[in-house]
Amino acid sequence: MQRLPSPAVLLLAVLLTGGAAAGVAFAAVGAFDVASLVEPSVPAGLLPPITIEGRKGWACTAERNAMATKLSDAALPTDR
Amino acid sequence: MLRIASCALLLAAALAPTLVFAQAYPFASPVARTTAPAQLDALARDREVTERFRRGLDAAAHGDWRTSADEFTRVVSLDPAEPRGSTARYDLGIAQAHLASYSAAEASFDEALRRDPGFAAAAANLVETALQAGEIARARRAADRFVAIAPSSLRAHYSRGLVALQANDLSTARADFAALTVAAPSYALAHYDLAVTEVRAGDYAAAQNELEAALALSPGYARARFALATLMVRANRSADASANLARVIQDADDPSLRALAAGLRERLTGTQQ
Numbered sequence: 575m576q577r578l579p580s581p582a583v584l585l586l587a588v589l590l591t592g593g594a595a596a597g598v599a600f601a602a603v604g605a606f607d608v609a610s611l612v613e614p615s616v617p618a619g620l621l622p623p624i625t626i627e628g629r630k631g632w633a634c635t636a637e638r639n640a641m642a643t644k645l646s647d648a649a650l651p652t653d654r
Numbered sequence: 655m656l657r658i659a660s661c662a663l664l665l666a667a668a669l670a671p672t673l674v675f676a677q678a679y680p681f682a683s684p685v686a687r688t689t690a691p692a693q694l695d696a697l698a699r700d701r702e703v704t705e706r707f708r709r710g711l712d713a714a715a716h717g718d719w720r721t722s723a724d725e726f727t728r729v730v731s732l733d734p735a736e737p738r739g740s741t742a743r744y745d746l747g748i749a750q751a752h753l754a755s756y757s758a759a760e761a762s763f764d765e766a767l768r769r770d771p772g773f774a775a776a777a778a779n780l781v782e783t784a785l786q787a788g789e790i791a792r793a794r795r796a797a798d799r800f801v802a803i804a805p806s807s808l809r810a811h812y813s814r815g816l817v818a819l820q821a822n823d824l825s826t827a828r829a830d831f832a833a834l835t836v837a838a839p840s841y842a843l844a845h846y847d848l849a850v851t852e853v854r855a856g857d858y859a860a861a862q863n864e865l866e867a868a869l870a871l872s873p874g875y876a877r878a879r880f881a882l883a884t885l886m887v888r889a890n891r892s893a894d895a896s897a898n899l900a901r902v903i904q905d906a907d908d909p910s911l912r913a914l915a916a917g918l919r920e921r922l923t924g925t926q927q
Contacts, residue, residue, distance in 0.1 A: 606888040608858070611914065612881045614819050614850045615843045618809055620782050621775045623714045623745045626707040628737025629773060640774035641804050645838040648808040653842045653868070653875040
């Protein structure tokens with residue numbers, strides 16, 4: 575069975591990656607490259623399955639999420 | 655009179671177990687009231703569609719996407735009428751996407767939309783599947799379709815904004831995220847994504863305004879604070895940037911964001927975090 579890397583090794587890899595990315599941003603000649611460090615938010619993700627009754631009606635969660643004009647109904651990602 | 659009442663009571667007691675027993679089969683179908691072969695065949699198909707829908711949804715609820723895909727593939731082969739036909743293809747598409755069969759999933763959502771052109775959830779999932787597959791051009795076409803079906807939908811604008819940003823179509827991204835900030839002013843991510851768009855466009859002042867709006871709504875939003883700190887670094891405001899990066903290290907749930915903030919702060923301050 576293949577062994578997983580230890581948590582310490584994973585943490586070191588994450589820290590080195592972070593340091594390297596910061597270094598790349600600083601390495602841009604003459605200016606700090608903000609765009610290389612700032613990423614968009616995550617995609618909204620798949621909407622859930624629908625029952626045999628179909629998408630009509632407010633009881634269909636997926637269609638309600640897709641059509642929502644209110645934030646509380648839209649099932650969009652949160653700011654974490 | 656008393657004898658009749660006693661008899662009725664005894665009869666009710668005798669029938670009670672039968673009634674309880676009958677209630678144990680909530681999905682029992684009524685007996686067919688026909689002997690015509692075509693009608694019997696249609697009834698049998700209908701029963702199979704109903705049962706396989708139930709099994710497919712049950713498997714999906716347990717994350718068993720292989721079984722779910724098999725059940726909905728069989729439903730699709732039985733070719734039920736609407737809305738079952740488009741719904742079965744939608745549910746099949748979800749299972750296929752979870753199995754990383756993205757082309758098959760896109761085809762299923764596409765067929766669901768062909769059968770039911772107003773099916774917004776199918777349009778939404780078509781965008782997500784194309785994004786998961788890394789097919790940006792197809793994701794963009796699907797996102798345009800989603801917005802056309804549901805022009806007021808928050809999710810439609812969010813999805814198309816992200817796709818447009820990936821395709822470097824900054825004017826569409828800006829329009830979608832701006833629409834989102836108007837329709838849902840309390841949604842911090844809309845301000846954040848608008849800021850990312852402005853960073854890519856090189857309008858750092860506008861980006862800073864949006865990031866400050868996002869942080870006013872959600873002070874613990876670590877990714878927005880990190881982005882604001884990078885703008886401060888760029889503007890040579892090292893002390894402000896360092897303070898914000900320290901807050902990111904404290905607030906961020908994502909270890910890679912924490913590491914990125916720590917690496918940047920270390921370079922700014924020249925001290926080990």
